Amino acid sequence: MRNPDVLIVQNIEREGPGLLAGVLRAAGVSFDVVDSQRAHVDELRHSRAVVMLGGPDSANDHTEKMSDRLALARAALAAKIPFLGICLGLQVLVKAAGGRVVKADRQEVGFVDEHHAPYALTVTGEGHADPLLTGLPGRLEVFQLHGETVELTPTMQILATGAQCRNQIVKVAPNAYGIQPHFELTSEMLAVWAEHDPDLQPIGAAKLMAHFAKIRPTYTHVGERLLRNFLRIAELAD
DSSP states (O other), X not given: OOOOSEEEEOSSTTSOOTHHHHHHHHXXXXXXXXXXXXXXXXXXXXXXXXXXXXXXXXTTOOSHHHHHHHHHHHHHHHTTOOEEEETHHHHHHHHHTTOEEEEEEEEEEESBOTTSXXXXXXXXHHHHHSGGGTTOOSEEEOOEEEEEEEEOOTXXXXXXXXXXSOEEEEEEXXXXXXXXXXXXXXXHXXXXXXXXXXXXXXXXXXXXXXXXXXXXXXXXXXXXXXXXXXXXXXXXXX
């Protein structure tokens, strides 16, 4: 059996690859999902790309698990292996590359803020010119689940910003990106998160699922397009 093309690093069982799995299968790209017990630098030996998913940990945690995550991200950057970090994965990537992870001014949870305004990203000029966001609109409504954010180094680029939490999609290296919201979201994932995530429980599963049902076709199209764009950057799809 050949080695998988994409290494997917999973930080907690309920936060899996979601839409990404379908995009990879449709493109004929093999992948392996590894958990916190297996995600070490030696897993990079045969990987052509890495995706690091979200989770409740902090990139500032002084744990063996987080040390391994940071070492893996640094090794991928050093080897110039294409990297996509989602939520916690973004924060690990930025910290591994010399940026900082700090508490956000406001926690962003769900689809709308405290004023019931949708969480939305605005694509920057650099974002419009970047292949990661090719074919996507300039305004993107998103699902959020984070209480920390990133501070970038001068060499990193901001591809999309948020009204409350500025650094939402960032480019750390020519083929290394981080995204704060969850474009990989599916209905099945959201149902599990709504039940088990303590930050989502106060909103309620019914309200979350009803909101997602209204925007799901567009949200899924955007998520799949962004993920396919990353595969093209990684030279894994046409």
